[in-house]
Amino acid sequence: xxxxxxxxxxxxxxxxxxxxxxxxxxxxxxxxxxxxxxxxxxxxxxxxxxxxxxxxxxxxxxxxxxxxxxxxxxxxxxxxxxxxxxxxxxxxxxxxxxxxxxxxxxxxxxxxxxxxxxxxxxxxxxxxxxxxxxxxxxxxxxxxxxxxxxxxxxxxxxxxxxxxxxxxxxxxxxxxxxxxxxxxxxxxxxxxxxxxx
Amino acid sequence: xxxxxxxxxxxxxxxxxxxxxxxxxxxxxxxxxxxxxxxxxxxxxxxxxxxxxxxxxxxxxxxxxxxxxxxxxxxxxxxxxxxxxxxxxxxxxxxxxxxxxxxxxxxxxxxxxxxxxxxxxxxxxxxxxxxxxxxxxxxxxxxxxxxxxxxxxxxxxxxxxxxxxxxxxxxxxxxxxxxxxxxxxxxxxxxxxxxxxxxxxxxxxxxxxxxxxxxxxxxxxxxxxxxxxxxxxxxxxxxxxxxxxxxxxxxxxxxxxxxxxxxxxxxxxxxxxxxxxxxxxxxxxxxxxxxxxxxxxxxxxxxxxxxxxxxx
Amino acid sequence: xxxxxxxxxxxxxxxxxxxxxxxxxxxxxxxxxxxxxxxxxxxxxxxxxxxxxxxxxxxxxxxxxxxxxxxxxxxxxxxxxxxxxxxxxxxxxxxxxxxxxxxxxxxxxxxxxxxxxxxxxxxxxxxxxxxxxxxxxxxxxxxxxxxxxxxxxxxxxxxxxxxxxxxxxxxxxxx
Numbered sequence: 097x098x099x100x101x102x103x104x105x106x107x108x109x110x111x112x113x114x115x116x117x118x119x120x121x122x123x124x125x126x127x128x129x130x131x132x133x134x135x136x137x138x139x140x141x142x143x144x145x146x147x148x149x150x151x152x153x154x155x156x157x158x159x160x161x162x163x164x165x166x167x168x169x170x171x172x173x174x175x176x177x178x179x180x181x182x183x184x185x186x187x188x189x190x191x192x193x194x195x196x197x198x199x200x201x202x203x204x205x206x207x208x209x210x211x212x213x214x215x216x217x218x219x220x221x222x223x224x225x226x227x228x229x230x231x232x233x234x235x236x237x238x239x240x241x242x243x244x245x246x247x248x249x250x251x252x253x254x255x256x257x258x259x260x261x262x263x264x265x266x267x268x269x270x271x272x273x274x275x276x277x278x279x280x281x282x283x284x285x286x287x288x289x290x291x292x293x
Numbered sequence: 294x295x296x297x298x299x300x301x302x303x304x305x306x307x308x309x310x311x312x313x314x315x316x317x318x319x320x321x322x323x324x325x326x327x328x329x330x331x332x333x334x335x336x337x338x339x340x341x342x343x344x345x346x347x348x349x350x351x352x353x354x355x356x357x358x359x360x361x362x363x364x365x366x367x368x369x370x371x372x373x374x375x376x377x378x379x380x381x382x383x384x385x386x387x388x389x390x391x392x393x394x395x396x397x398x399x400x401x402x403x404x405x406x407x408x409x410x411x412x413x414x415x416x417x418x419x420x421x422x423x424x425x426x427x428x429x430x431x432x433x434x435x436x437x438x439x440x441x442x443x444x445x446x447x448x449x450x451x452x453x454x455x456x457x458x459x460x461x462x463x464x465x466x467x468x469x470x471x472x473x474x475x476x477x478x479x480x481x482x483x484x485x486x487x488x489x490x491x492x493x494x495x496x497x498x499x500x501x502x503x504x505x506x507x508x509x510x511x512x513x514x515x516x517x518x519x520x521x522x523x524x525x526x527x528x529x530x531x532x533x534x535x536x537x538x539x540x541x542x543x544x545x546x547x548x549x550x551x552x553x554x555x556x557x558x559x560x561x562x563x564x565x566x567x568x569x570x571x572x573x574x575x576x577x578x579x580x581x582x583x584x585x586x587x588x589x590x591x592x593x594x595x596x597x598x599x600x601x602x603x604x605x
Numbered sequence: 606x607x608x609x610x611x612x613x614x615x616x617x618x619x620x621x622x623x624x625x626x627x628x629x630x631x632x633x634x635x636x637x638x639x640x641x642x643x644x645x646x647x648x649x650x651x652x653x654x655x656x657x658x659x660x661x662x663x664x665x666x667x668x669x670x671x672x673x674x675x676x677x678x679x680x681x682x683x684x685x686x687x688x689x690x691x692x693x694x695x696x697x698x699x700x701x702x703x704x705x706x707x708x709x710x711x712x713x714x715x716x717x718x719x720x721x722x723x724x725x726x727x728x729x730x731x732x733x734x735x736x737x738x739x740x741x742x743x744x745x746x747x748x749x750x751x752x753x754x755x756x757x758x759x760x761x762x763x764x765x766x767x768x769x770x771x772x773x774x775x776x777x778x779x780x
Contacts, residue, residue, distance in 0.1 A: 112454055113450070113451065113454040113455075113500075113503075113504075114503040114504065114506055114507070117503045117506050117594055117597075118499025118500060118502075118503040118594050119364075119499045120528060120695075121364055121365070121455075122362055122363060124458050125359075125363075125459075126350075126359075127349050127354075151768045155706075157358070157359060157362035157363075157365075157366075158359050158360075158362045158363030159359060160352070160355050160356055160359045162350035162352070164349075164350060166635075176345075178454050178455065178456050179454060180453075189465060218666070220507035220508075221587065221588075222505075224588060226588075227613070227617055228617070228648070228649050228650070229616050229619070230539075230617075230619060230621045230659075231537050231539075231549065231616070234537070234747070236536075237749075238746065238747055239536060239537055239538075239746075243624045243742070243745045243746075243748055244624055244626050244664065244735065244748060245748050249626075249748055249750055249751060250750060250751040250752075250753070250754045250755065251750065251751070251753070251754055254754040257756050259756065259757070259759075262768065263768070264667060266768035339741065509607060509609070509610075511607060511609050512607040512608070512609075515608070537746070538746060539619055539621055539622070539744075539746045540619065540620055540621065540622050540660075540744045540746070541618070541619075541743045541744055542740050542741075542743050542744050543744060545613060545619060545620045547616055547619035549616070562612065562618035563612050563613070563615065564612050564615070565612075565615060570612075572613050573608070573609070576608075576609070
């Protein structure tokens with residue numbers, strides 16, 4: 097389990113100066129390539145400068161490239177970005193292709209500090225329908241009600257009580273009786289009518 | 294600190310025959326050295342910060358060329374140089390020459406004129422854009438949004454993030470907000486002269502008007518008496534009703550008020566007291582009329598319709 | 606923060622006063638629901654640090670219903686800290702002494718025993734009957750649904766008119 101994230105700064109990905117909404121501008125301002133003319137560890141970078149650097153410069157005219165010789169020092173790439181941040185890459189024993197790849201990485205970076213991203217997205221408007229409030233789904237009837245409510249405010253679809261079952265049976269029976277409009281009178285009906293009421 | 298900690302944080306390994314003992318990771322002399330250096334730095338006091346142009350790796354001509362290319366624009370070099378030259382710099386150069394005894398006849402022109410013209414151009418572009426995008430917003434609020442976009446604060450952040458702060462020739466460093474905004478305005482005027490107004494208006498859209506995207510502009514469009522303003526806009530027959538009352542007797546009381554006109558809800562606001570909620574409701578009603586609520590469509594930047602309207 | 610942002614925040618995090626009628630309800634079952642509202646767990650942006658709990662006013666705690674023979678058998682233990690200070694109080698005895706305590710203890714023990722418990726309990730207001738002081742009554746703007754359906758108590762005329770299958774004589778004795 098690593099702990100490097102514990103003291104690494106954390107944040108969210110942001111585009112510098114709304115880059116991309118209007119036009120996209122490459123955030124790399126200038127690159128300084130420092131190398132030694134003799135030492136072996138600068139061989140790769142020397143090869144890169146001789147073969148691929150001019151093409152890189154022509155393709156990316158927005159990047160100023162400085163080339164500096166330093167004796168007895170390891171070769172490095174120093175990048176400066178539009179937001180003022182700087183990046184340093186030590187190119188000790190890099191091959192030509194490695195230098196090329198690292199240089200293109202610097203080109204694609206925005207100069208934002210290397211940090212742990214808490215979320216891989218950012219938005220100014222996280223909610224379209226509006227953020228939930230305790231009143232979003234509140235029944236408007238409750239706004240004018242007096243508490244405690246005098247309507248049924250218990251569990252939905254409760255099981256009917258014995259009393260309710262009996263009342264329901266009685267009501268059904270009454271309906272059946274009313275429906276039979278026939279004048280056939282029998283003992284049962286007499287008994288019911290005298291006791292039911 | 295001039296030392297690289299990599300060379301200091303090494304395990305000091307001492308091996309005696311077959312056994313290997315590892316001692317402290319940071320050399321014994323590191324702490325005292327750093328303390329001595331810090332003390333000397335403190336005694337020296339605050340030192341002047343160097344500009345990027347003071348360092349060896351600097352080619353002004355290349356920088357200016359790259360500046361234009363990075364933004365995707367073609368600038369005429371002499372115009373751009375004029376845009377970057379401040380009056381303080383010219384005065385400084387003249388003083389230096391006078392000290393040596395040479396008669397100062399400098400060929401440089403300062404950017405005061407350019408900045409004035411540039412400001413006019415940006416102002417026109419921004420106003421045109423705002424009027425086309427927010428047609429129902431009253432002119433005083435359009436003006437406040439315009440002033441917000443053209444404020445020194447906003448323009449200086451834009452110019453810093455474009456890379457102008459290395460290129461401006463001034464006497465003082467670090468640069469002030471007014472200097473940065475002045476140079477941005479001059480650069481835009483230089484662009485007008487180099488590439489024409491169409492390209493320059495696109496530049497203004499891409500760099501200055503985009504600063505409005507994602508911003509909540511309701512604080513800029515808040516009238517003094519919102520209820521009076523609403524009455525004058527829609528008519529005096531509006532009435533406010535409390536929609537929700539919560540925890541009335543406590544400090545955390547919350548009210549929601551709706552403003553109605555002929556039983557149609559115009560705006561709804563919430564607040565700590567009914568009066569605050571009523572004001573917010575009036576503001577909400579006005580913002581809905583003006584189309585600047587938080588759920589409005591985003592400001593169009595790349596649409597052809599907008600490009601045509603911003604063009605001079 | 607702009608004025609709009611400020612009032613929106615106030616609105617979203619506003620504290621709502623709920624009413625709960627504990628008449629003929631099981632206090633231990635009700636405690637689970639009451640605790641949920643006291644902690645603020647019914648809100649989508651709940652966080653233990655956020656102090657987003659709502660106030661719950663409970664009425665009719667005198668008329669709660671315990672299961673089975675719990676009134677006779679449930680025991681509340683208390684120790685004063687001094688030797689010989691242990692006491693075991695039956696539920697019915699406790700209820701006679703304090704008509705709100707059974708429900709209060711039920712809610713307290715349904716919460717987790719962390720440092721937030723005492724603060725959350727302060728949001729609970731219990732009344733033995735349905736008489737609520739006026740200043741508290743004005744705050745209430747919502748009601749929590751009861752968990753057990755309260756059966757209707759029939760009036761005297763409803764009792765007399767209740768459907769009968771047969772009417773037994775007054776002095777009837779089954780053989």
